[in-house]
Amino acid sequence: MSTFRGNDMNAKLVAIYRYALQADKMDVTLRQAVEVVGYSEKQVKRDIKAWEAMGWVTYQAGKGRGHESMLRFQSDFDETLQAWVVTSFSEATMAQAAKWLEWDWPPALRELIQARIWNRFGFEQTEEDRFIFPRTRTLESLDPLDIHIAMEASLSRHVFDRLFEWDGTTVQPSLAHHMEETPFGFRCYIRKGITFHNGMTLTGKDVVYSLSRLLARGKQVWLFAPIDRVDSPAPYVVDLYTKAHRAYIERLLAQTPASVTYEGAEGIVGTGPFKLEKQSDDVVRLRAFERGLRPRPSLDVVEFVTFSEADHAKWSARDDHSVVKWIAEAGARYLMFNLQHSWLKEDMATRRAIQRAIDKQAVVDLGGERHQVAHGFFPETSRPISLAEPSESSKRPLRLLHLPFDVATEDAALVASQLRAAGFTVETETYALSCLLQEETLRRADLILCGEMMSEDLDLAFLAFLTSELSLVGKLVAHETDLRTMMDRYRQTDMSAWPMLHREVERYLTEAALVIPLYHVERERSFPSFLGDVPVDIFGHPRYDQLWIRPSV
Incomplete structure (x- = not known):
């Protein structure tokens, strides 16, 4: 009977096993194993020793001309592999599960794995309310100055605030609660008591830093050219030197590039309803922020896990995607x-x-x-x-x-x-x-x-x-x-x-x-039925700060 220890399972062993099954065998030659995994014979032999120690395979070195070295799977290896799937995928993070899904699994096992992963997407209510969603590519950047892709633009507006917000028809005050005309342009008054995700208090200097950085390094030079410079004569006062009219400036300051970010943590730390907790090629995790300008989201965590286009398409085609929005x-x-x-x-x-x-x-x-x-x-x-x-x-x-x-x-x-x-x-x-x-x-x-x-x-x-x-x-x-x-x-x-x-x-x-x-x-855009009448933004992405889970009582 083979023993089970998940850390020793790897993509090479799974790929070789699938190759053997396709040939309707339980053994392969060393030469075939090397061709399947694309590694050197020396590397594969090193792995085989570990697999032998686990009791998963036996290895017989070829002796003499015409006798090839053979790798044989134990008769109960299929059960061992299924046990590993059940145990490991129930304990793994979604990012780990996404990586394992890339392995070259036998078809039946792959369907089992997909079902276990898909069942974890959506709302997860344990000690905190969590929303997990698949995505098909790595996040480019959340730096407001660099955003030019819809998904990044949507997420950025959950992490950062601006002096004003555009609701589609009118400009609404946001970080600035009032703006008045002056001989040099406009003076904005910043709300007190707003904190960044790192705990630092927002002041006029932070607004000046963000807007000055925009004017010096932004990619929308023509659009923001009417603003000559920005200054802060008092802790919660920001002066804008410009000859442009008020309507233009207010709408300009509601644009994504005008988001206020923290010096030294640009594209990471803002004042929005979610803070960026983790960002990697595999996963992006947002966590609800308690002390922001906007109401605290009902969800505690929103997590995006990277999957292949093919796997995402299969997930989107599931029967539970019954909420359709055009x-x-x-x-x-x-x-x-x-x-x-x-x-x-x-x-x-x-x-x-x-x-x-x-x-x-x-x-x-x-x-x-x-x-x-x-x-x-x-x-x-x-x-x-x-x-x-x-x-x-x-x-x-x-x-x-x-x-x-x-x-x-x-x-x-x-x-x-x-x-x-x-x-x-x-x-x-x-x-x-x-x-x-x-x-x-x-x-x-x-x-x-x-x-x-x-x-x-x-x-x-x-x-x-x-x-x-x-x-x-x-x-x-x-x-x-x-x-x-x-x-x-x-x-x-x-x-x-x-x-x-x-x-x-x-x-x-x-x-x-x-x-x-x-x-x-x-x-x-089809959404899982558990989302209900999900609110979406103009890009077709959910407004994550408005999602919530009905408590199970």
Whole structure:
């Protein structure tokens, strides 16, 4: 009878066992074992000695030519492995379980493991109320200055506060309880008694540090340029030196980059309803903060565990995902011309030929999340814009980059086929989302398929989209002087008239063939039934500070 000690079980042994089962055997040659695990013979032999000591396998060295060394599993090894799964997965953290799920398990055991993991997702009520949720990639950054991905933006707003908050229609006081006009700009009065997650008291100096850091190192230089400098003449007073009007400044200070963070712990310590307790490639853990500005969340812990795309898809397809919400995104999926590194930047005729070659309706007809044809980036006001008459264009080869996800791959395949039908030579490649803005990625692209999901404040989100270093469009149109001249008009125009400027800018983007909006998105998000009528933000992520577990009494 083999003994059981979980620490000695590893991915190599499991992979070799699966290989043996597939061959309908209980033994494999040493050569086969080495090929299966991809390690050296010396390393595998070292492992075999440990497995032999556990009573899991026996090993017989080959003697003489034609006699291979053999590894044989004990007859009760399947029971041993199942016992390890039951015991280890019940005691392991979710991060450990996620790592073990990556092993090359026999199919039946893998289904058992998945069921045990999935049953632990959702609300867990022990000595504290915990919410565990899977995610499919490593968190990039929660530093407010670096955020350009929806999930990070959603989590960041749970960790950090701002001087003001935008509720979708109006600006509400937050860390600042009052703001008044002055000859130099505006004076903000900071609430007293607010503490950071590290226990330090928030004062005007912390606000000055955060905003000064934004002005010096932020990626949205154009958007925040109207603020000349920031000062704190008293502990709970902050002066903003600017000539911009009040409505603009209040909404500007409600943006994610204007979040207040603690010096030396940027992107980690804030004053929001959750504090960042752990961040690694495997897990992100948020814990409710007791002494923040906003009400203490009902949940004690929110934890995100990294799983593969395939495992996440299986979890999302489970029968208990009966709560369905349709999230209509502000923004669009679009095709961007590489206006910095591609030959297309000097060839407007070819860019226009590419415009005319693309059948947007055919892309929408692929179905799924593709909701309606886009002519701009505001779904409610999306209207066709006339294209220039065709002229002679180049047929030089084009390289089209897209994300490696199914929807993006389908979009790229159809766009490439439409361009080939128009006489272009097109090759497609993928890029990683984390590498999109890197020079190495941009230098190999002529066309890039991407998407923009705008935040609650659509007006400022659109301006950031066109000017921010964290936006693909903003990065690639930075040298378009005519566009920048149009953008400068926003600063001289009352915000009530901005929608008219938005339409003018969208028309220019099309007429100058800088970017091709393809379609607007409406995504189906399914949630486990235990969440009930879960509140979601504009990005389609739950508002974790509003979730709660009904006590079992």
